[in-house]
Amino acid sequence: MENLGVTADFWSGKRVFLTGHTGFKGSWLAVWLHKLGADVTGFSLEPNTQPNHFEALKLDSAITSILGDIRDLEHLRSSMVAANPDIVLHLAAQPLVRESFDNPIDTYATNVMGTANVLESVRDCPSVKSVVMITTDKVYENKEWEWGYREDDRLGGFDPYSNSKACSELVTASYTQSFFNSDDYGTHGVAIATARAGNVFGGGDWAKDRLIPDLVRAHAEKVAPVIRYPGAVRPWQHVLEPLSGYLALARALYEHGPRFNGAYNFGPRDTDAQTVKTICEIVTGILGDAQKWVLDDAVNPHEAGHLKLDISKAKARLGWEPKTNLDQGLTLAGEWYKNFAAGTDAMELTLRDIAAFEVLS
Template sequence: MAALDRAFWRGQRVLLTGHTGFKGSWAAVWLERLGAEVTGLALAPDQSPSLFELAGVETLTRSLVVDLRDRAAVEAALAGRSFDLVLHMAAQPIVRTAIAEPVETFATNVMGTVHLLQALRVQAALKAALAITSDKVYANAETGRAFAEGDALGGKDPYSASKAATEIAVQSFAKSYFEPAGVPLATARGGNVIGGGDFSRDRIVADIVRAARSRQPVVLRHPEATRPWQHVLDCVAGYLVYLQALATDPATPRALNFGPRPGGPAVTVGELATLGVEALGAQPWRHEPDPKSLEATSLAIDAGLARRTLGFESRLDAPKAVALTMDWHRRQANGEDALALCREEIAAYEDAA
């Protein structure tokens, strides 16, 4: 696997949006470990507990609580600050929330990104920027074929459509402003991420953990659905390797998928839930269909381009990802420190690589 270059990251001034979220908190911990100077920009956590609070992520960053939907607030927060690299992870990330709140979702995911990019145009020292979208950006006819970066974008639900629209917005800013100024601006399309510290509502791992702690069965809407499951360590490592490459190699592609290794078996929601409840000794899951759901049944992405161009591919298959995730939650529930658990997993991942 392509390695993160500690010498490259040491002292880099990184703007990390979404640092109060699940993946953003892991990214902040990893960047701090690499020696980067991290400024976080996001809303306050929207759930309790949160990894951001449990791991004390605020103490690892210069934390700015800002709503990306407020253009003036974004520009004021960044005024007078200089950044070398930007990792834009802030978003409204929940599919069911997007269906219930489509206007707010488009405002955050599309216009929030536009506000950020507009504010970044004055950053004279900027070397590269990476915006995180989703594996759901593709027009999905549910044929079971894994989507590649050149496939058509689309979205039949507000979340998917907002992420596809974000891709187009980023491309327009890249071609109009950033690339002419010599600043690579790219997008990363990550798979369905699981890992320790995810307490978000309507997320499979968080639902399993909550059900186990309340001694109730977890309820699944679509146990037959398949997803490109990926551990947060693989996902965040991919993003950081990609951002490092963008800053050092002008030939790096401007859009990449990140997901499980190709050729592995498709893992359904039900299979993943079974692994999770068995690991925690929880009750078996229960199926409650949602006939109004717009969520895709089949989703897969082809991460081969990241392997060929970055030398990066995921290392943790679904069973290993579930085992690591449930071990983190079990140990944290037994009183171990959340930040220490994250650092331990990151160190082991780096050592194995």
């Protein structure tokens, strides 16, 4: 199997166009790529939480940061052409289930047409060799199975967020077949894959309606956290886990072309798919909370009860597998938030976690 590790010998000097760099996962990825010596151009809306990881890191002084909307094809295309990237990583999205019930049209516009706009822009960028489109574990038609979904299971998505991401998978498949077909690779030179990760946590996420940010906010306000779906099982993972998968995949596409095209799951070890209640208890313990969580008895929108990912394909084809277990990941995250609240610099904390992750085997 090829060496697809996250190493500077591959990433140093690579020009990377990264959408969603002002968000939680995108900001971690931008720091990691910058540390590895890549030349990163980010394209996203302004951060939409206060505080946020992007500003806390002062990322706009480390990478080229463009504030723009992926629904604006001309701005996106001219920005990508100017960046002349080798690799495109598309993370920008409206990523929240509850928000998608309130604003379905905006969610579809960003997640579906935004995806088409990214791929349309790639058509005008002859420098691009490798494209990774980030979707989610929620793209599958949920059958409430106890076992993990595989990449060729049927797509679906109950809520507008999940469904818009399933639609974006179809957009990518169509663009790949129509404009970047592997039979014509010698002409266009572009390889494309999609990446589906689980429920991600780590320092620097302050999104609303996400479990760990909600627990951190409750801790800061010294109130009992309110939990919506205590029995729901999700594939929890530290943010660096799927990011290492995206980077391995981008490298595989760059170095080996369309034989790595397709969809890949990047989930945790099977035993780390745990209930919301379990996560809540571990995190409140790490934060040192005396408060017990309380159940939200409001009527909440539908969410799946059971969701796991089968990661055999990423293991077999990319040699990728999770490096941390749930306790290690949650400890990294909990310590990040505690140290940040105590005044430690965000960049120092983020680089410390990346360094700790890199030495794990």
